Amino acid sequence: MEFLKPPTDSLYKFLALSGLILFLVSITWPPWLLNKLVLSQYEVERDQQILKAEVNHFSLESLQFGLSVEVFRVDTANLKTKMDELQLLTSRSGKQALNKEIESLRAQWLEKNRELEQMRKAQDEALLATAKRNLEVSHNLKVLIWYTKATRAVFVIALLTVSGGLVMSVVGFHLWYSRLQIYQDAMLKKQAAAEEDSKGTLDN
Numbered sequence: 001m002e003f004l005k006p007p008t009d010s011l012y013k014f015l016a017l018s019g020l021i022l023f024l025v026s027i028t029w030p031p032w033l034l035n036k037l038v039l040s041q042y043e044v045e046r047d048q049q050i051l052k053a054e055v056n057h058f059s060l061e062s063l064q065f066g067l068s069v070e071v072f073r074v075d076t077a078n079l080k081t082k083m084d085e086l087q088l089l090t091s092r093s094g095k096q097a098l099n100k101e102i103e104s105l106r107a108q109w110l111e112k113n114r115e116l117e118q119m120r121k122a123q124d125e126a127l128l129a130t131a132k133r134n135l136e137v138s139h140n141l142k143v144l145i146w147y148t149k150a151t152r153a154v155f156v157i158a159l160l161t162v163s164g165g166l167v168m169s170v171v172g173f174h175l176w177y178s179r180l181q182i183y184q185d186a187m188l189k190k191q192a193a194a195e196e197d198s199k200g201t202l203d204n
Helices: 011-093 096-203
Strands: none
Touching: 011 096
């Protein structure tokens, strides 16, 4: 954890290292953000294409549903007419076979109505699912637009911080070397020379 602590022994060292960190963050973070944005854009485009295919499929199903409804209406009208005719015959003649046929036609008519109701429910569910999918894609598109604007702002800021970080780093390293390090190096040389001289006098 000592590595993460900022240097406090020299303002120039702090300036140099802060500028270097700012420069590195400024050149690495925006490309990462741009990569994330492009991947999000691809996902939204994929979702839009899937939604378009679903809407086209739903339109075809709606046409088929409309045709089926018309066929069912004709069939149920025919069944109702046959039932009415048979009821008239039954009331006149009272035959048991006609009653069975009427019950059979009534069962067919009820079954057709049940099928029609199931088709309507399936159509409503498909419409609701498509509407939800449309809302989801619209939301993802809004998020993508916001990410695009935020990424542009980050790139503008990064242009400033790259140059600022580079200037801070260069100035900090120059001042650190010219005002501190050069003198510390000279002092170390003198100490090393003095130690060698003291060793040479001890050996003699």
